[in-house]
Amino acid sequence: xxxxxxxxxxxxxxxxxxxxxxxxxxxxxxxxxxxxxxxxxxxxxxxxxxxxxxxxxxxxxxxxxxxxxxxxxxxxxxxxxxxxxxxxxxxxxxxxxxxxxxxxxxxxxxxxxxxxxxxxxxxxxxxxxxxxxxxxxxxxxxxxxxxxxxxxxxxxxxxxxxxxxxxxxxxxxxxxxxxxxxxxxxxxxxxxxxxxxxxxxxxxxxxxxxxxxxxxxxxxxxxxxxxxxxxxxxxxxxxxxxxxxxxxxxxxxxxxxxxxxxx
Amino acid sequence: xxxxxxxxxxxxxxxxxxxxxxxxxxxxxxxxxxxxxxxxxxxxxxxxxxxxxxxxxxxxxxxxxxxxxxxxxxxxxxxxxxxxxxxxxxxxxxxxxxxxxxxxxxxxxxxxxxxxxxxxxxxxxxxxxxxxxxxxxxx
Numbered sequence: 001x002x003x004x005x006x007x008x009x010x011x012x013x014x015x016x017x018x019x020x021x022x023x024x025x026x027x028x029x030x031x032x033x034x035x036x037x038x039x040x041x042x043x044x045x046x047x048x049x050x051x052x053x054x055x056x057x058x059x060x061x062x063x064x065x066x067x068x069x070x071x072x073x074x075x076x077x078x079x080x081x082x083x084x085x086x087x088x089x090x091x092x093x094x095x096x097x098x099x100x101x102x103x104x105x106x107x108x109x110x111x112x113x114x115x116x117x118x119x120x121x122x123x124x125x126x127x128x129x130x131x132x133x134x135x136x137x138x139x140x141x142x143x144x145x146x147x148x149x150x151x152x153x154x155x156x157x158x159x160x161x162x163x164x165x166x167x168x169x170x171x172x173x174x175x176x177x178x179x180x181x182x183x184x185x186x187x188x189x190x191x192x193x194x195x196x197x198x199x200x201x202x203x204x205x206x207x208x209x210x211x212x213x214x215x216x217x218x219x220x221x222x223x224x225x226x227x228x229x230x231x232x233x234x235x236x237x238x239x240x241x242x243x244x245x246x247x248x249x250x251x252x253x254x255x256x257x258x259x260x261x262x263x
Numbered sequence: 264x265x266x267x268x269x270x271x272x273x274x275x276x277x278x279x280x281x282x283x284x285x286x287x288x289x290x291x292x293x294x295x296x297x298x299x300x301x302x303x304x305x306x307x308x309x310x311x312x313x314x315x316x317x318x319x320x321x322x323x324x325x326x327x328x329x330x331x332x333x334x335x336x337x338x339x340x341x342x343x344x345x346x347x348x349x350x351x352x353x354x355x356x357x358x359x360x361x362x363x364x365x366x367x368x369x370x371x372x373x374x375x376x377x378x379x380x381x382x383x384x385x386x387x388x389x390x391x392x393x394x395x396x397x398x399x400x401x402x
Binding site: 144147249250251252 | 311312315316319332339342343345346347349350351353354355356357358359360361397
């Protein structure tokens, strides 16, 4: 897979279609993020493991001028870039996406419903995997669910990995870093931390699972986001990344009437 | 053992619900004294964070009251309220927190009686739920 990706990126760089390729470089055994500006460097180009490449793109974006950037995107990365473009944080005209389908094993680890981008340049599409944990959580009673999450949240050491690595956690003034909402001292943090984090990304979460992957204590945040995505679809008929319209939480009722309105 | 008396916060919008509460007061309508009213300019500027914070800090229930849909002083402020809290209630349900501790309702300036009704109902509901268990020390 990485040879195909490197070949495509080399062609893009040679033809001057893009000015840089954002990707991973093998330094020893460690994949390290890098912007490749010379085609000759692409020898150490790497596409595995899954990496929060969109978060990187978002972080370097203010430092770019007119350069066009290419990057190898998975299904989730593509949706994340779309969500960022919708909020005018990045400009789609300056981004070249090379689509890559995930392997079956990867889709299973991520419990991903859509492990492929719209346009697949590398790899073959595999079928999506249902999130069994989210399903079983739905079947539990309220008390059981409360106990489950309480046990999980007890492990949290407030490292902020889930929000720092999230590609769509974009507020400039972070509510999680505001001591009015989350106290500075104390571990584990209060439930406010988790409720506010989930609420803030709810309307833009594209379910890449980066929160869960970054979590050092393995809280199954991916399943929480899955349940929340279902809720949003039920309430507003909206799917982050797939819909071109604005997030329903920041619009008036006209384009998405709720049930309560008809009363 | 004395009966459990819940502490309840009510966010009332300046233009409708606060005036409604005022009307309920001057009309001498009887209602439980458990609520503490916070006046906000619009129900649309009650962030869900405020509600989450109050629950985590130990308030037993939160009321969010605004103008009726279509009557908002700021045209569409309460459109946001209704969507945000629908989402927050779902999220709380997913996390196993009782969403009956939150209530969003519309009270206009002339509805003193509705204010009384909403407050009495909500206080009775929260009383039946018992003390708040999502407090910081429980989390």
